[in-house]
Structures are given as structure tokens and as C-alpha cells.
Amino acid sequence: MTALLALRRLVPATLIAAVCAALLALGACARHDEGAIEVASFFERHWADPLPAQGLPPAGFSALEASLAPQACGQCHVRQWQQWQTSLHARAVGPGLVWQLHLMDQAAANRCLRCHAPLAEQKALLAQAMQWPARPTTAPPPHVSDDLARKGLVCAACHVRGHRRIGPVPQGGRAGATTTGAHGGFVATTAFSDSRLCAHCHQFPADGPRTAGKLNEDTYEQWKASPFAAQRSCQDCHMPGRQHLWRGIHDPEMTRSAIDVALQVERAAGRQVRAAAVVRNIGAGHHFPTYMVPKVELQFARVARDGSRTPLGTQVIGWSVDTDLRHEIADTRIPAGASRRFELAFDAPSADGWELELRVLVRPDEHYERTFGQSLAQGERLPPAALAPLRAALEHSRGTAYELMRLRQAPRIAN
Ligand code: HEC
Ligand code: HEC
Ligand code: HEC
Ligand code: HEC
Ligand code: HEC
Numbered sequence: 001m002t003a004l005l006a007l008r009r010l011v012p013a014t015l016i017a018a019v020c021a022a023l024l025a026l027g028a029c030a031r032h033d034e035g036a037i038e039v040a041s042f043f044e045r046h047w048a049d050p051l052p053a054q055g056l057p058p059a060g061f062s063a064l065e066a067s068l069a070p071q072a073c074g075q076c077h078v079r080q081w082q083q084w085q086t087s088l089h090a091r092a093v094g095p096g097l098v099w100q101l102h103l104m105d106q107a108a109a110n111r112c113l114r115c116h117a118p119l120a121e122q123k124a125l126l127a128q129a130m131q132w133p134a135r136p137t138t139a140p141p142p143h144v145s146d147d148l149a150r151k152g153l154v155c156a157a158c159h160v161r162g163h164r165r166i167g168p169v170p171q172g173g174r175a176g177a178t179t180t181g182a183h184g185g186f187v188a189t190t191a192f193s194d195s196r197l198c199a200h201c202h203q204f205p206a207d208g209p210r211t212a213g214k215l216n217e218d219t220y221e222q223w224k225a226s227p228f229a230a231q232r233s234c235q236d237c238h239m240p241g242r243q244h245l246w247r248g249i250h251d252p253e254m255t256r257s258a259i260d261v262a263l264q265v266e267r268a269a270g271r272q273v274r275a276a277a278v279v280r281n282i283g284a285g286h287h288f289p290t291y292m293v294p295k296v297e298l299q300f301a302r303v304a305r306d307g308s309r310t311p312l313g314t315q316v317i318g319w320s321v322d323t324d325l326r327h328e329i330a331d332t333r334i335p336a337g338a339s340r341r342f343e344l345a346f347d348a349p350s351a352d353g354w355e356l357e358l359r360v361l362v363r364p365d366e367h368y369e370r371t372f373g374q375s376l377a378q379g380e381r382l383p384p385a386a387l388a389p390l391r392a393a394l395e396h397s398r399g400t401a402y403e404l405m406r407l408r409q410a411p412r413i414a415n
Contacts, residue, residue, distance in 0.1 A: 043196050046161065046191070046197075047200040054120075058163060061183065065184075067143050068154065068156040069145035069147070070084065070151055070154045070155045072145075073155045076182060079244075083243055083245050086245065089246055090151065091152055092152030092153040093126075094152070095396065097112065099382075099386040100386075101130060102382070102383050103383065106132040110123055115200075115201040117149050117154075117157070119148070119154070121140065122157075123149075124140065125144070125148055126149045129149065164184075166186065166188075167186055167192055168190075168193050173188060193233060195233045197234075198219075202217065202220055203220035204218065211327075211328055212327070212331075216325065218290075219286045219290045222336070223285045226285055228337075237285055252402055257283040258284040258288050260279070260282045261279050261280075261407060263277055263407045263408075265356045266411065266412055267348060272345065273345065274343070275346070276343045277342045278340075279317065281334040281335065281338055286336055287319075287334065287336070292319040292325075293364070295316050295363045295366035296318060296360060297360070297361040298342050298359075299311070299360075300314070300315075301356075301357045302356060303356075303357045303408065304353070304354050305353035310349075317342075318333060318366070323367075348411065354410075356409050359403060359405075359406050360403070360404040361404065362403075363401045365396075365400045372393050372397060375390060
């Protein structure tokens with residue numbers, strides 16, 4: 001269910017209409033021939049849960065035009081295809097999901113698949129691969145490639161409904177539908193440039209799972225409450241120039257753009273040193289990081305003149321929760337536009353010429369490192385088929401860590 005549907009249940013439609021009527025008068029709600037109400041009802045249809053099957057392709061379609069396979073779209077949309085292949089959306093059916101599917105029945109699994117492989121055709125293929133009792137018994141139709149489920153969040157999951165292509169308003173073009181050209185034209189809508197398109201999967205509804213009272217996935221609401229909401233959409237930051245890369249915390253360059261770090265080191269009375277790393281979220285349009293999986297470690301050390309290093313401790317930016325998702329350990333995430341001080345105090349060494357060093361280490365999959373490791377330790381309780389993907393997922397999650405930056409600062413004498 002979308003965040004919008006959850007909102008709909010709380011706010012009477014008449015109230016939404018009234019707000020929009022006021023905004024319409026200011027010209028803020030409607031662009032081209034669409035109003036905000038149409039965009040809102042667009043999302044209800046576009047992300048119907050479950051998505052209905054596409055049905056038979058129109059008679060005039062060639063096999064290439066009919067195919068839902070991303071490699072078929074890629075024959076004509078080369079740039080999007082090349083970029084998408086490098087994105088995490090293309091890996092949404094990876095070993096981390098697959099080992100867990102082995103623990104579930106079909107209904108429970110389909111609740112995961114609504115975000116990881118949402119097409120009805122993908123769910124049918126996975127049901128066959130998993131040998132679930134309610135799997136379809138016939139072979140998939142020609143427009144469904146054998147590998148469609150394993151390809152994760154495919155082009156068609158975002159862009160194709162009932163074999164109609166739906167996309168953003170072309171640069172310099174207009175909203176509306178064309179009916180000629182490849183795949184019988186397409187529908188252009190402002191909804192594709194709206195953050196709510198992403199909210200379907202990057203926001204749990206208000207009645208979704210929570211830890212310590214906070215929604216486990218709350219990215220859209222964090223963004224909406226942030227200063228960025230008025231200036232930049234999810235797409236502006238994650239799809240600049242309409243690129244299909246969706247870089248996030250797994251990408252060092254993207255993550256570097258999120259924060260500004262200042263290191264302060266002061267000699268106080270006697271040998272006492274007071275130090276702080278001040279981290280400001282200047283470029284993530286939501287909390288840094290947005291949810292419980294990634295951790296950013298601030299590793300402090302003293303470096304002597306001869307280069308020898310003495311560790312002074314590690315502090316963590318992130319939302320740490322236990323592996324049962326029941327108890328919060330700490331929440332030091334930094335909301336968009338806000339900053340947080342990470343302080344430490346220590347005694348200066350007798351020899352001068354030392355500096356404080358801060359190494360920032362990003363562990364994008366830290367929560368999975370812990371949960372997958374714990375599950376593997378109890379591997380004898382798991383179905384045997386789950387073990388190989390679980391091992392692969394654990395190894396993968398451990399391999400995603402990287403050093404983001406390293407700063408050094410000599411002490412200043414406080415006055
Ligand atoms: C035979 C070539 C061909 C194939 C195959 C194809 N497309 Fe297209 N598509 C086009 C052309 C030509 C247009 C017209 C606009 C343009 O030039 O990009 C278009 C337009 C679109 C648009 C509208 C772009 C906008 O500006 O809003 C979307 C979205 C789209 N295609 C998605 C897909 C997807 C998804 C697939 C695969 C399921 C696919 N297409 C397969 C040729 C193709
Ligand atoms: C149908 C569900 C769905 C939609 C719609 C969707 N996403 Fe995702 N997104 C996912 C899933 C699932 C993953 C995780 C894939 C994986 O790592 O296996 C993901 C991953 C990402 C990541 C990578 C995060 C990281 O950890 O580095 C970013 C960034 C992202 N999405 C942004 C967006 C944006 C922006 C939009 C809207 C234009 C969007 N997504 C729409 C399901 C979705
Ligand atoms: C509301 C949409 C949604 C649902 C439902 C959902 N996920 Fe995800 N999942 C995501 C998004 C979005 C990400 C990526 C988040 C990020 O990187 O910030 C993700 C990431 C993951 C990852 C880490 C990436 C990977 O592929 O290894 C795993 C594992 C995962 N989900 C498993 C599951 C399982 C199992 C279920 C069902 C119990 C499930 N998810 C249900 C949206 C969803
Ligand atoms: C997670 C959803 C999602 C997936 C998956 C996805 N797209 Fe898109 N696509 C979008 C969004 C959102 C936009 C518009 C971005 C904007 O308005 O800034 C877009 C824009 C486009 C456009 C118009 C480009 C332009 O410059 O006007 C085409 C064509 C397209 N996508 C094709 C594809 C193809 C082909 C694939 C698979 C290889 C794909 N998309 C996968 C969400 C998606
Ligand atoms: C002002 C730019 C900006 C906007 C707006 C923005 N993001 Fe991000 N996002 C980032 C940056 C930078 C990162 C990498 C640092 C981080 O993880 O916070 C990121 C990271 C992510 C991640 C990786 C997971 C994590 O724990 O941080 C996901 C998923 C994501 N964004 C989704 C979204 C969605 C969905 C929206 C819209 C509701 C959105 N973002 C809006 C800049 C932005």
C-alpha cells in the first residue's frame with residue numbers, strides 16, 4: 001500500500017480536494033492538463049497491490065515491442081538499459097532476498113515481491129522456481145522472458161501497465177498520450193517526476209512495522225519534512241538528467257556529497273584534549289543514513305610525528321537496532337540540514353607534533369552483516385536450499401564497506 005493510500009484513510013478526500021482547489025488558484029497544483037488529484041489517483045492505479053498481469057499484447061506489436069524483458073527495452077533505450085544494469089534496482093532479486101523466500105509461503109513472499117519484483121509475471125515465475133503449491137502450471141507467454149523474475153526491479157515494473165508505456169513528460173514536450181510509433185506510443189505524465197512514485201517502495205504506510213515507535217522505512221516522510229522537499233525531488237538527486245543509476249549509500253561519491261565534516265581539537269587545562277567531529281547533513285534529502293541498515297563509523301586515532309597511530313575509539317552515525325527489530329540500541333542519524341557533534345576527550349602525549357586523525361568508514365549493509373551472520377550460525381534450522389544464497393548474501397554484505405574520507409587536525413591551544 002502506498003503512503004498516499006494511508007493518508008487517504010486519515011484525511012477525507014474532500015479536504016484534499018479543498019487544499020488543492022486553493023493551490024490550483026495559485027497555479028501550484030496543476031501543470032499542463034493534469035491536477036494534483038489526477039496525479040494522486042494515478043499512483044493508486046499505477047501501484048495497485050497486487051499489480052494485475054499485463055494480459056495479451058496488442059495485435060500490432062512485434063515480439064520486441066511486446067517483450068517485458070529489460071534487455072528488449074534496451075534494444076531501443078540503450079542509455080537507460082546500460083545505466084539500469086549497474087544499479088541496485090537491477091539486483092533487487094539477489095541472494096539476500098532469495099534465501100529468505102525459502103522460509104516463506106507464497107503469500108508472505110508476495111508481500112516482499114511487491115517491492116523487489118512487483119510484476120504479476122515475475123511473481124508467477126518465482127512461484128514456479130520455488131515450487132509453491134499455487135504456482136501456475138502453464139509455460140509463460142512469449143512476452144515473458146524466462147529470466148524476468150531474476151532481473152529484479154525491471155523497466156516494465158515502473159513503466160508498463162496493460163502493455164501501455166508510461167513515462168515522464170518529455171523535455172520540452174507535453175503531458176498526454178501518443179498513439180503512434182514504437183509500442184503504440186506512450187503516456188506522458190508529471191507523476192513520473194514526483195517523489196510519490198518512489199514512496200510506494202521507499203516508505204512504509206503509517207501502520208507498517210516500527211521499532212521504538214519509528215517506522216522501519218520512512219524515507220519519503222523524512223524528505224517531506226525536510227527543507228529539500230520544496231526544492232528537490234527524489235529524482236532530482238537520484239536520477240539527475242533522468243539517469244537510471246539511483247546511486248545511494250553504496251556509492252562513495254554520492255555519500256561524500258551528503259555530508260560536511262569538521263574536526264576540532266583543543267588543548268584545555270593541563271594535558272587534557274577535547275575533540276569533536278561535527279557532521280552536517282548538507283546533501284541527503286532525508287536522514288543520513290535514512291534507515292537502520294547502513295552504519296557510518298567515525299574512527300578516531302592519535303598520530304604521532306613518526307607516524308605511529310594510537311586508536312582513541314569509534315563512534316557511529318546510524319540507527320542501530322537489535323537483529324529481532326525489537327529494541328533500539330541508539331539513533332544518531334542526522335536529519336536533512338541538521339548537524340551532530342561527536343565528542344571525545346583524552347590526554348595529550350608528552351611529545352609534541354601529534355595530530356588527531358578521523359577515518360570515516362561506511363558499512364552500507366551493517367545490519368545485514370549481523371542478521372545474516374546470526375542466521376548462518378543457526379544454519380541447521382534452515383531449509384538446505386536457503387544455505388547457499390545465505391552464504392553468498394553474507395559475503396556480499398561484508399564486501400560493501402569502504403573508507404569515505406580521512407581527516408587530520410593538529411591541536412589548538414584554548415584561550
Ligand atoms: C522498438 C524500439 C523500442 C522498444 C523495444 C521499446 N521502446 Fe520505448 N520508446 C521507443 C520510442 C521510439 C519512443 C518514443 C520516444 C523516444 O524517442 O524516446 C519510446 C518511448 C518510451 C517511453 C516514453 C518516454 C517519455 O518521454 O516519457 C517510455 C517510458 C518507454 N518507451 C519505455 C519502454 C520500456 C519500459 C520498454 C520495454 C518494456 C520499451 N520502451 C521498449 C522505442 C522502443
Ligand atoms: C517497486 C519498488 C521500488 C520503486 C518504485 C523504487 N525503488 Fe528504489 N529500491 C527498491 C529496492 C527493492 C531496492 C534495493 C535493491 C537491492 O539492493 O537489492 C532499491 C534501492 C534503491 C536505491 C539504492 C540504495 C542504496 O542502498 O544504495 C536508491 C538510491 C533508490 N532505490 C532510489 C529510488 C528512487 C529515487 C525511486 C523513485 C524514482 C525509487 N528508488 C523507486 C525498490 C523500489
Ligand atoms: C515497501 C517495500 C519493500 C518491501 C515490502 C520489502 N522490501 Fe526489501 N528492500 C526495500 C528497499 C527500498 C530496499 C533498499 C533499501 C536501501 O538500500 O536503502 C530493500 C532491501 C532489501 C534487502 C537488501 C538488499 C539485498 O537485495 O540483499 C533485502 C535482503 C531485503 N530487502 C529483503 C526483503 C524481504 C525478505 C522482504 C519481505 C519480508 C522485503 N525485503 C520486503 C523495499 C522493500
Ligand atoms: C524505479 C523505477 C524505474 C525503473 C526500474 C526504470 N525507470 Fe525509466 N524512468 C523512471 C523515472 C522516475 C523517470 C523520469 C525521471 C524524471 O522525471 O526525472 C524515467 C524516465 C525514463 C525515460 C524517459 C527518459 C527521458 O530522458 O525523458 C525512458 C525512455 C525510460 N525511463 C526507460 C526506462 C528503461 C528502458 C528502463 C529499464 C532499462 C527503465 N526506464 C527503468 C523510473 C524508472
Ligand atoms: C538533496 C538530495 C537528495 C534527495 C532529495 C533525496 N536523496 Fe536519497 N540520498 C541522497 C544522498 C546524498 C544519499 C547517500 C547518503 C545517505 O545514505 O544518506 C542518499 C541515500 C539514499 C538511499 C540509500 C539508503 C540510506 O540508508 O541512506 C535511499 C534508499 C534513498 N536515498 C532514497 C531516496 C528517496 C526515496 C528520496 C525521495 C523521497 C530521496 N532519497 C531523496 C540524496 C538525496
